[in-house]
Structure formats: structure tokens, C-alpha cells
Amino acid sequence: MHEIAVRKGNEKELVFQIPLSEVYKFNDPEKTKSLVETHKEGLPAHSEMRPAKRFIVSSAGIFFLMIGLMGLFSKNVSFLTIVLLITGFSIIWFFIAKPESEKRKAGAAARQEIKVSLSFNENNIIVRSRHHELKRLWPELIEYKKTKKGIHLNFIDGTVNWLPAEVFYGTDEMNELVGLLQKKITNKQASTNN
Secondary structure, eight states: EEEEEEETEEEEEEEEEHHHHHHHHTOHHHHHHHHHHHHHHTOOOOOOOOOOHHHHHHHHHHHHHHHHHHHTTOOOSSSSHHHHHHHHHHIIIIIHHHHHHOOOOOHHHHHHEEEEEEESSSSSSEEOOOOOOEEEEGGEEEEEEEEEEEEEETTTTTTEEEEEEGGSSSHHHHHHEEEHHHHHHHHHHHHHOO
8 A cells, every 4th residue: 555654854755565576577587586585585494305305205105105005905904004004194294295285385475475665755766575675776767657557667777666556545646656756757867968
């Protein structure tokens, strides 16, 4: 949502809360991935099993499961057959299926929960997440494009920031931001022409 924060005298700052996936959605996939990882700093890293260890553990689980199933379909079902079935299922569940499921859930939750704020003031544009802050100076902004669906901000390094129309309360807020952007672009062009 959009907020206007007043700082130090009359300096006004426009602040927009946006899902991280929306801010960088118009960048190429590799750049988006690196930008998203930058804003995710500080999140706990998932410990992942090495491929060789995963292969050995999954092979052992499948072996125990297969021996148990063979015993289950034989004429004499023994206690050992039940133990082998439980061991095989347990190995596959605790070492393979459960960690993979948790990793996918955590990834989906992280993508949905991470929000960033884009702040616009007289000095710079700031992209903030819980763990990271990126300041962009106004001369880094090459151009902006206002569309019916939002505003594209194109920077000198090729990064594109996107503000969807939904983050604005109405056209007045969007026009206020467009006015600030137009003023900064005009000032930049005037200073380069002199």
C-alpha cells in the first residue's frame, strides 16, 4: 500500500509496499534471480543433502522397501518383513520426501511473503527489504514509462523496476509520483545539456 512519510522539514517521501516478485518481473530471468537473492539475504539457508549421499540413502530405502514387499507377498509374513517395510518407508520419508516437501513449501512461502518498499524522495530512490537496502540516485534513472497497468522505471544498469497500478490509492498518487519522476528526468536532461 502507498504511504507518504514526511521527513526533516518539508521533504516528502513517497513509499510503496510491493511484492518482490512484482518489482523485478520485467527483468531478464538471470538478473531477476540475482536481485531477488540480494533482497533475501539473512533468510536461513536450507541444508541440502549431497547428491552422492542422497543416492546412497534413497537406494538403501528402496532396497529395504523392496525386500519387505517381497516378504509381504510370500506365504510366510514374518516380523522382519514388517520391520523392513517400516524401515524403507521411514528412510524414504525422512531423508528424501519430507525435506524436499519442506524446501518447496519454504520457497513458495518466501516468494509470497517477501515484500519490498520503494521510496522516492528528493535525493534518491530506495528499494528496501527486511535484510537489504539498495539506494539508486536520480541520475541512474534513464526513463520511466506510464501505462494503464503501472509504471516502469528503467535504470542505467539495465534494471527495470515495476510499480503496478494496484499499489496506488488512485490517480492522484500516481500523478504525484509521475510529477516527481518528470521533474527529475527534466533536471537531468537540463544538467547534461549545459
